[in-house]
Amino acid sequence: MGAEGYVREVYDASYVRLVVQLLALTGDLADAEDAVQEAFVKALGQGARFARLDNPEAWLRTVALNHVRNRWRHLDVVRRFQAKVPGPMAAHEIGxxxxxxxxxxxxxxxxxxxxxxxxxxxxxxxxxxxxxxxxxxxxxxxxxxxxxxxxxxxxxxxxxxxxx
CATH class of the missing domain: 1.10.10.10 (Winged helix-like DNA-binding domain superfamily/Winged helix DNA-binding domain)
Incomplete structure (x- = not known):
């Protein structure tokens, strides 16, 4: 079985479980699904290295958690500096x-x-x-x-x- 086939097999076995875990952490289904999808995209990018992992589900969970943490950090920065950013300009007609x-x-x-x-x-x-x-x-x-x-x-x- 190729790397993509292996990722698909892990996806079928782990996706729902990972989404539930991330949902419990984030409280938002869309964020949880997005994080898990990101993790599987990275798994596909790993190719054969992913297939050699001892615990691919733990690796996926870590990648998904890191995605969520990075998003939270980004949102925290946005919240802190948003008041300092000028608001949108008046709409202009684009020719x-x-x-x-x-x-x-x-x-x-x-x-x-x-x-x-x-x-x-x-x-x-x-x-x-x-x-x-x-x-x-x-x-x-x-x-x-x-x-x-x-x-x-x-x-x-x-x-x-x-x-x-």
Whole structure:
């Protein structure tokens, strides 16, 4: 049986039990299910290492508990600093141009979209993007060139026929 099959077997045997345990801790079914799902996602990422664990359910419980603790820590920070964060700005009408750009960017795969957004919308240099993403500068340049090529037909304004 492969690693995914083993994770599925552990899932079938442990999921409900783990959710009940996390529900008792969190008091919220959605939070409990989310934490257990996160744990199983991490188990899938472990591959064969997960299958070699002596007690996979204990490992999953620990991962789920850590997920809950991290969420609580995050919420605690948000609560402490929320009053210091300015409220939302008044709603602004978004014109058709930004909407078209966002729709066009949505057609790109994540790697090309990320580079295009960082370069054109976040005003980052090629070197900064390369450093931030941990890729060579040449990769950033190639992705930008390909992004321009893919976006050009989606963002070009059709020429209107001359009316005589």
């Amino acid at each position: 058709p141009e930004p909407v078209a750009v966002v729709q066009a960017l949505g057609t790109l795969d994540l790697a090309h979209r990320t580079v295009a957004v960082l370069f054109y919308l976040a005003d980052r240099s090629v070197a900064d993007i390369a450093s931030e993403l941990g890729v060579p500068i040449g990769t950033v340049k190639t992705r930008l060139a390909r992004s321009r090529q893919l976006l050009a037909p989606l963002l070009s304004v059709p020429e209107e026929a001359d009316h005589v």
